[in-house]
Amino acid sequence: MAAERSDAARNRQAILRATEELLTRQGPEHVSLDSVAARAGVGKGTVFRRFGSRTGLFQELLAERAVRIRAAIDDGPPPLGPGAPPRDRLLGFLDELAVLAAGNIALIAAHEQACATDKHQDPTYQRWHGHVAGLVREIRPDADADFLAHLLLASFDGTLVRHVTDHGGVDRLRAAVRDLAGTLVPVPAGRDRAG
Amino acid sequence: MAAERSDAARNRQAILRATEELLTRQGPEHVSLDSVAARAGVGKGTVFRRFGSRTGLFQELLAERAVRIRAAIDDGPPPLGPGAPPRDRLLGFLDELAVLAAGNIALIAAHEQACATDKHQDPTYQRWHGHVAGLVREIRPDADADFLAHLLLASFDGTLVRHVTDHGGVDRLRAAVRDLAGTLVPVPAGRDRAG
DNA sequence: AGAGAAGCGGACCGATGGTCCGGTTGTCCA
DNA sequence: TGGACAACCGGACCATCGGTCCGCTTCTCT
Secondary structure (H helix, E strand, C coil), X not given: CCCCCHHHHHHHHHHHHHHHHHHHHCCHHHCCHHXXXXXXXXXXXXXXXXXXXHHHHHHHHHHHHHHHHHHHHHHCCCCCCCCCCHHHHHXXXXXXXXXXXXXXXXXXXXXXXXXXXXXXXXXXXXXXXXXXXHHHHHHCCCCCXXXXXXXXXXXXXXXXXXXXXXXXXXXXXXXXXXXXXXXHXXXXXXXXXXX | CCCCCHHHHHHHHHHHHHHHHHHHHCCHHHCCHHHHHHHHCCCHHHHHHHHCCHHHHHHHHHHHHHHHHHHHHHHCCCCCCCCCCHHHHHHHHHHHHHHHHHHCHHHXXXXXXXXXXXXXXXXXHHHHHHHHHHHHHHHCCCCCXXXXXXXXXXXXXXXXXXXXXXXCHHHHHHHHHHHHHHHHCCCCCCCCCXX
């Protein structure tokens, strides 16, 4: 795993930026790898050599956007980072994801489309799922944490996010997710959130 | 809207059966319209004339599989049909969907893939969503019923269903969905389901 | 039986993801 | 500084797939 050659690194960046740009400019369905290559000013072969496939490209782009959250969870301050009560960590994490998703709808949609068959194989998704499932399991050992984690993450499905934020903005999504997770995961002791 | 010509009706059936067959025989991704046409013994044009598009074909196939549930909800006996308490109707409906989904994984997956961009436009999905959202709204007027309904239906995402039923069978899915909906939707008065 | 509409099939098209290889460029050592 | 080698580049090329089109066939109705 020697370091990338300088031209290779430059091209990788060019491709990523070009993809971002095209994603925000037009619907995610209309971003073909030809157009990405053209906009990045590289050959199509270069795109595939760097990212392996359409799927790989969007996976890497998502990973890049999610790196901040990842760091915050692994060793950031509470409530996201280790140390806080599991329920707080869960709600905090999902709130971060809501913001991320709302701000990257096109990317999310493209990512889903590209990963269609093997959605659960994506490293970023797996990390998210592992984190959520772990927290859920901690709080509700009786529940099907694996399933619930997948379901909670389904809140950030591209179509759904677009639909929700179109009528109510980011805050509607955040509120809905908070309510959802808050209801699914009991408060350790005491009162629940009254509407 | 005169009745279909007899050869047209025959071909429609042939196409639907061929699609079913290919879906169960191989992965949903590998069912191309060429192969459907070939297996049905008709020309490709016929497939498109009947169903408009790949999306239309899978939508119609799903509608056909769901017609039983639809009838049960519109004017069947409780708890699915009108008359039962909303919570019972909701849990009953979701349980039916769980069984349907588990028994038609390939179709569900193909349908999702085909409807990728406009998942929420599918008539069957809209009907399901409307039903669920209505019931949720009835029980929890304070909640974001629209969002919750989409999320509850996300339990039947193809990838998820396959994953869950692969490790635990239909019953795991049914139990998980029952627990999920049961938790999200409060019991009118009294105790909740322990363990 | 005959006429006209409805339907048929498969050649054809454009787009797209993915591959390949002859030529180019960066890197590293002398 | 120069040269040799590996890594990399680009874009022509390929296969597949959803979707269209139109000349020919078949059903239906009188």
